[in-house]
Amino acid sequence: xxxxxxxxRSTEAAGSPGPVPVSPLSLWAGDVATVTWRNLxxxxxxxxxxxxxxxxxxxxxxxxxxxxxxxxxIEGGNYTDYLMAGIFGQTVLFGxxxxxxxxxxxxxxxxxxxxxxxxMHDSAVLFGRTNADLVLNGVSVVIMMISGAVVGWRFHEGxxxxxxxxxxxxxxxxxxxxxxxxxxxxxxxxxxINNASxxxxxxxxxxxxxxxxxxxLPRALEVFANWNPISALVQAVRELFGNTGAAPTxxxxxxxxxxxxxxxxxxxxxxxxVPLAVNRFRQASSR
Amino acid sequence: MAIIEAHDLRKTYHSRSGDVHALAGLSLTVPEGTVKGLxxxxxxxxxxxxxxxxxxxxxxxGTATVxxxxxxxxxxxxxxxxxxxxxxxxxxEHLTGRENLEMVGRLYHLGGSRSRERAKELLEQFDLTGAGxxxxxxxxxxxxxxxxxACALVNNPQILFLDEPTTGLDPRSRLGLWDVIKDLVxxxxxxxxxxxxxxxxxxLADDISVIDHGTVIAxxxxxxxKAQVGGHRVVVTLxxxxxxxxxxxxxxxxxxxxxxxxxxGRTLSVPVTEGPGxxxxxxxxxxxxDVRLHDAGMRRPTLDDVFLRLTGREQADxxxxxxxxxx
Numbered sequence: 001x002x003x004x005x006x007x008x009r010s011t012e013a014a015g016s017p018g019p020v021p022v023s024p025l026s027l028w029a030g031d032v033a034t035v036t037w038r039n040l041x042x043x044x045x046x047x048x049x050x051x052x053x054x055x056x057x058x059x060x061x062x063x064x065x066x067x068x069x070x071x072x073x074i075e076g077g078n079y080t081d082y083l084m085a086g087i088f089g090q091t092v093l094f095g096x097x098x099x100x101x102x103x104x105x106x107x108x109x110x111x112x113x114x115x116x117x118x119x120m121h122d123s124a125v126l127f128g129r130t131n132a133d134l135v136l137n138g139v140s141v142v143i144m145m146i147s148g149a150v151v152g153w154r155f156h157e158g159x160x161x162x163x164x165x166x167x168x169x170x171x172x173x174x175x176x177x178x179x180x181x182x183x184x185x186x187x188x189x190x191x192x193i194n195n196a197s198x199x200x201x202x203x204x205x206x207x208x209x210x211x212x213x214x215x216x217l218p219r220a221l222e223v224f225a226n227w228n229p230i231s232a233l234v235q236a237v238r239e240l241f242g243n244t245g246a247a248p249t250x251x252x253x254x255x256x257x258x259x260x261x262x263x264x265x266x267x268x269x270x271x272x273x274v275p276l277a278v279n280r281f282r283q284a285s286s287r
Numbered sequence: 288m289a290i291i292e293a294h295d296l297r298k299t300y301h302s303r304s305g306d307v308h309a310l311a312g313l314s315l316t317v318p319e320g321t322v323k324g325l326x327x328x329x330x331x332x333x334x335x336x337x338x339x340x341x342x343x344x345x346x347x348x349g350t351a352t353v354x355x356x357x358x359x360x361x362x363x364x365x366x367x368x369x370x371x372x373x374x375x376x377x378x379x380e381h382l383t384g385r386e387n388l389e390m391v392g393r394l395y396h397l398g399g400s401r402s403r404e405r406a407k408e409l410l411e412q413f414d415l416t417g418a419g420x421x422x423x424x425x426x427x428x429x430x431x432x433x434x435x436x437a438c439a440l441v442n443n444p445q446i447l448f449l450d451e452p453t454t455g456l457d458p459r460s461r462l463g464l465w466d467v468i469k470d471l472v473x474x475x476x477x478x479x480x481x482x483x484x485x486x487x488x489x490x491l492a493d494d495i496s497v498i499d500h501g502t503v504i505a506x507x508x509x510x511x512x513k514a515q516v517g518g519h520r521v522v523v524t525l526x527x528x529x530x531x532x533x534x535x536x537x538x539x540x541x542x543x544x545x546x547x548x549x550x551x552g553r554t555l556s557v558p559v560t561e562g563p564g565x566x567x568x569x570x571x572x573x574x575x576x577d578v579r580l581h582d583a584g585m586r587r588p589t590l591d592d593v594f595l596r597l598t599g600r601e602q603a604d605x606x607x608x609x610x611x612x613x614x
Contacts, residue, residue, distance in 0.1 A: 022396075027396055030393065030396065031393075031394060034390055034393040034394055035394075037390075038379060038382060038386075038390050041381060041382055041386065042379070042381040042382075045381050045422060046381065109377070109380075110373050110374075110377035111377055111379060113343055113371075113373055113377050114371075114373070114377040114378070114391075114438065115394070116342070116343055117341050117342065117343065117366055117369065117370075117371040118366060118391065118394045118395060119363050119366040119367045119394075119395060119396070120394040120395075120396075
């Protein structure tokens with residue numbers, strides 16, 4: 001029965017010459033940068049990840065603008081202009097689910113165990129994940145804008161407003177990445193994450209103003225759509241790009257104040273899900 | 288002095304089918320510079336023990352120190368002095384071997400240039416320089432294990448945790464990895480090893496703890512454990528199973544216990560008191576009974592026998608019995 005009566009700390013002597021003392025914050029930032037770099041390498045070596053992120057929205061752009069474009073009338077505008085904000089919203093929403101898929105995958109494959117035996121900051125794994133997915137989403141949005149431009153989409157409110165629109169898309173996608181990352185840690189099965197998010201997010205984007213004006217929807221769905229956070233995001237982007245057309249904006253708070261709603265909603269998601277995910281991550285370890 | 292000490296570790300998993308006591312009061316001591324083998328059937332608690340000691344898992348109760356650092360109170364202090372290599376290779380498939388090593392170096396806060404240097408050194412040491420710039424995805428099982436082990440060595444750890452390091456490897460890769468581990472131990476690294484392979488524990492470990500149902504049920508060197516089971520056995524393999532009865536009669540005459548016959552009926556064995564002498568007598572009697580032999584020898588108890596005796600069940604992965612040539 002030996003109690004640990006203060007053994008001399010011979011432990012620090014081991015290993016290579018100790019690193020120069022650095023501030024905890026820069027150590028943390030270094031960890032985040034390393035993990036982000038690791039995740040980006042995976043994107044670079046597997047271009048199909050990006051391909052799958054944009055393939056479906058590109059198909060949507062073509063189908064909606066070419067098939068429905070003629071029959072859907074947008075007062076004081078054209079349908080292609082109107083459609084693209086919805087496509088951008090859909091792209092970043094689905095793009096963010098990758099954070100959950102990849103967290104589950106890393107847990108499953110034992111990468112998380114590796115990270116957790118290293119003297120790095122736990123939260124760096126999550127920040128590295130969401131940062132890399134933000135880059136992926138950024139690239140996807142650019143590709144979608146090019147696709148939109150090809151079928152005739154244009155923004156009309158000037159560059160500053162355009163950049164604000166891009167910023168709001170990315171802010172939302174980053175915040176939503178954290179929600180998905182937490183789900184990935186809890187669910188732990190990449191395939192389940194994929195299927196479940198598809199089943200929830202698909203109707204969510206359709207019962208919104210992403211592809212149609214909500215006043216065309218049945219009453220119950222119209223109410224839902226006008227309060228749907230996806231609608232707020234799409235409306236905000238639509239306003240900033242000058243793609244709303246002349247139809248009156250539905251009379252709900254999120255629709256009347258879409259930019260405020262989207263920014264507030266994104267910040268709220270970050271405030272809740274960053275600490276929640278980090279905390280949950282500390283308890284997680286592959287079985 | 289003990290560099291790893293665990294005292295009365297307990298961990299219970301609650302599941303629908305009832306509580307599982309993964310650790311039920313497990314205690315363990317590993318002296319500095321030695322190799323400790325944790326041996327036990329699947330689900331005995333080997334991996335759970337390692338995960339507690341390398342800070343991946345918090346026990347429900349109990350205490351543990353690694354290199355004098357308390358595992359529960361200062362996990363980060365522990366992480367600085369250990370290296371861990373998992374059951375399945377926890378390396379990033381999409382990164383090259385070199386990138387994996389560099390990443391680990393950076394996360395140990397070695398800095399960029401030192402991380403690159405260290406990656407280069409390890410690739411050379413592990414004979415992976417040629418493959419080092421290819422994504423790990425294309426590596427063979429053996430190369431993957433080597434890069435995984437290399438990742439665990441980036442910080443020159445005092446203590447190395449190896450959780451089933453050679454599971455699933457072909458014999459040649461296994462031998463290669465054993466050599467690497469032997470070298471590390473020769474340089475003074477303390478190793479805690481879990482394994483399914485009894486011969487692996489026999490070959491690598493100075494000291495073995497047999498674990499079952501979350502506690503240590505036996506401890507000692509491989510020889511000490513074998514001695515617990517008993518002395519030699521004489522084993523003969525017949526050319527023709529028709530001779531089985533004659534052979535059985537001879538073995539019964541010289542043995543101290545029941546004769547065991549394998550399912551094919553051609554291999555028979557019996558425990559004996561004095562190995563070489565008994566073997567000589569058996570062979571002489573078999574020759575005069577005109578029984579033709581395919582093989583004959585003396586076998587010391589293997590860890591398989593130890594296992595069977597201690598846990599009452601056979602090791603899942605049946606390793607080949609070691610037939611010892613009689614000198």
